[in-house]
Amino acid sequence: MTLSKSLLRIALATGLLLLIPLVAMQFTQEVNWTFSDFVFAAVLLFGTGLTYVLIARKWNSLTxxxxxxxxxxxxxxxxxxxxxxGLIGSEHNPANLLYLGVPVVALVGAFVxxxxxxxxxxxMFAAALTYVAVTAIALFVWKPTGAAAEPNAPMxxxxxxxxxxxxxxxxxxxLFRRASATGSTLNQHLA
Incomplete structure (x- = not known):
């Protein structure tokens, strides 16, 4: 499949997924997305699909x-x-910003x-370890005070x-380790 067809499929899938909250907003007050919520979701979903397509095209292995x-x-x-x-407390807890380091580790590692x-x-193993380290730091070192403190969630x-x-x-x-063991070949098709 060509890159342009893949991009069209990603855009269509993103649009269809965004229809779910848009339609839900018409029937319930529980779903209350703003324009910026839709933009954030669109960028995140399209970016995720694009990332998958660009990386997965490099190798022929299903694994x-x-x-x-x-x-x-x-x-x-x-x-x-x-x-x-939020992953620790609420989305307003500044400790949650530490989790942004996890995808950065994964992406930098992928490029390296x-x-x-x-x-x-x-x-990916480095990202998993980073995730564990960030959680430990957020739970045991970070002590939010004032407005950032929230009730203790069950540990x-x-x-x-x-x-x-x-x-x-x-x-x-x-899975990547398994793909390396099966002798995957580089995909030369770049179109």
Whole structure:
């Protein structure tokens, strides 16, 4: 499939997904998106799809493509959850800004690895470890005061939710490791 067809599919999928909250707003007061919410969601969804297409095209391996999908989905879920409700406390807790380092680690690692499967595996494992480190810092070191302090969420809920997010990055790393072991070949089709 050509890049232009892929971009059209991403744009259509983004538009269809954005119709869900738009239609829901017509029937319930529970969904109350602003114009900026729609712009944020559109940029995030389209950017996620574009990232997947550009990276997954580099290798012919189905395992590699699955690994890219899991890694990109991990980034999407992290940014979406952090913006919507926050990963530590509420979305207003400044400790949540630390989580932006996780996709940065993944992206920098991917570029350094030149998108080779073994290097991508290491980048995803580094993102998972960064996620765990950020959670530890946010929970045990960061002590918000004043308006930033929120009621204590059950610690087990926070640890389980953050553990699941870190595990998604690790699964991507395992899939990239498997793709490197199966001897994937570089895709020469760049159109």
């Amino acid at each position: 590699y493509k699955l690994a890219v999908g899991v890694g990109v989905a991990a980034g999407l879920l992290l940014v979406w959850a952090n913006a919507a409700v 690895a030149r998108f080779q499967p073994l290097g991508m595996s290491k980048a 087990l809920n926070v640890l389980v939710a953050n553990g699941v997010f870190a595990a998604i990055w690790a699964v991507s790393g395992l």
